Every structure is written in C-alpha cells, then in structure tokens.
Amino acid sequence: MTGYFELTWLDVTVSVSLVGVLLVVVLVQRLGIARGVFIGMIRTFAQLMIIGYVLKFIFDLSKWYWVLLMLAVMLVVAARTAAQRDESRQPGRMTTAGAAIAIGAVVTMGTVMAFVVRVRPWYTPEILIPLSGMVIGNTMNAVALTTTRFRSEVSHQRGQVEAALALGATSSQASSRPFREAMRAGLIPTMNALMVVGLVQLPGMMSGQIIAGILSVQAVRYQIVVMYMIACGAAVGSLVAALLMRRQLFTLRHQLRSEYL
Secondary structure (H helix, E strand, C coil): CCCCCCCCHHHHHHHHHHHHHHHHHHHHCCCCCHHHHHHHHHHHHHHHHHHHHHHHHHHHHCCHHHHHHHHHHHHHHHHHHHHHCCCCCCCCHHHHHHHHHHHHHHHHHHHHHHHCCCCCCCCCHHHHHHHHHHHHHHHHHHHHHHHHHHHHHHHHCHHHHHHHHHCCCCHHHHCHHHHHHHHHHHHHHHHHHHHHECCCECCHHHHHHHHCCCCHHHHHHHHHHHHHHHHHHHHHHHHHHHHHHHHHHECCCCCECHHHC
C-alpha cells in the first residue's frame, strides 16, 4: 500500500458511535458518569481540532520561540494535571510536579535530539513537538503516581517513620521504604508497557506511521526509540518527584510535617 487512507468528516462522525457504546454501558449500569463521558467526548473533539490548527501554524512558521512556547504550555498543563491528582493541601504541588516532569523531559529529549534523531535545526517542530508530547504525557503519569503513593505510604507508615526519626535516623533513612514503594508504583505502567509492546499492544506512533505508508521496519525503529524515551522520562521524573516530595514532607531538622499527610 502506498500513501495513506484519508478520513472524511463523515468517517469521523460515524466513529462517534464508538463513544455511544461507552455511554450506553454507563447509563445501563447506572455508573453516574454519563455527564463526564459526554463532556469528555466534546472536549476531545474541540481540543484536537484546536491543536491541529495550532500545530499547522507552528509548523508553517518553524520558529524556535513558537516551538518552545508550545512545549511550555504542554508542560504547564501536565504539571497542573499531575498536581490535581494529589488531594492534599500541601503547597507547591504544581511546582513539584512541573519540576519533575520538566527535568525528565529535558534529560530525555536532550539526549534523543543530540545523539539519536540529530535533526537540523534542533527545534524542527514536526519532530520535537510530537516526541516531547509523548515523553511529557507519560512522565506526567509517573510523577502523579509517585507523589500520591509517597504521601500515602508515609501516612500509613507514620508510626514507623516517626519511631525511626526518634532513634536518630535521617529523613532519607526513615522514609526509604515509602520512597521505594512510591517509585515502584510510578514505574509500573511503564514496565507493563515495555513488557507487552508489539505483542499485546501496537503503539499509536507505529500504527500511525504504518497507516501513513511508512515501511513497517522503519516504523518499528521509531517506536523502539519512543519506548526507551518514555522509560527514561518516567524514571527520571519519578526519581525527582520522590526526592522533592521527601524534601517537602520533612523539615531540614528531619522532622515529619504531619499537617501535609
């Protein structure tokens, strides 16, 4: 097959029936989330339409400052989303999430753009924005899981943590077990994806390239790089998130801030 199969607006309209199946299940089972499903369907359409025109604008201009602005917006939205999953009232949640996601994305994308993809100029929007989006999105999930799990583990093991602190342990030593559990939780989705990719799941990027007419071998190469990018971003982001969360939950004198649990 050459080229790609072009979808018409009629095809897109017909696909709405797929969401209709979800809506029917929700209504029949009385799950109470029908309104959320409807809003989600509308937001999906609106957001993707808007981003489509925004990307066309950025691609046509191909200016580094527009590319960086787009990445900054993506980062802010990801940080806000990750922070919202943390139901605590701890200040600085968004800053913590944003820093962890940003560091994970910068380390990953810096390595890929310098040593793997090596496009010129480095800010080529057709390459940098899609790849960064995948890294930021997956790092966001890892960070959100890590921060919420860390707080939960410290809260559940509060007695043991405070006992260790009373015996002279540092905050790092006293929270070592919650730290490991939090990072493990944050990395589980990434590990699962690495285990089943190509066997159970054909990732979106690879499938899209194949549909667009790119040779399957070349599409596989890109997908391998993407999976390793996602793993790196999640690992770095999860580690940074856990370190920042520990610093927020404990004082410099190695005392637990119980009001944040």
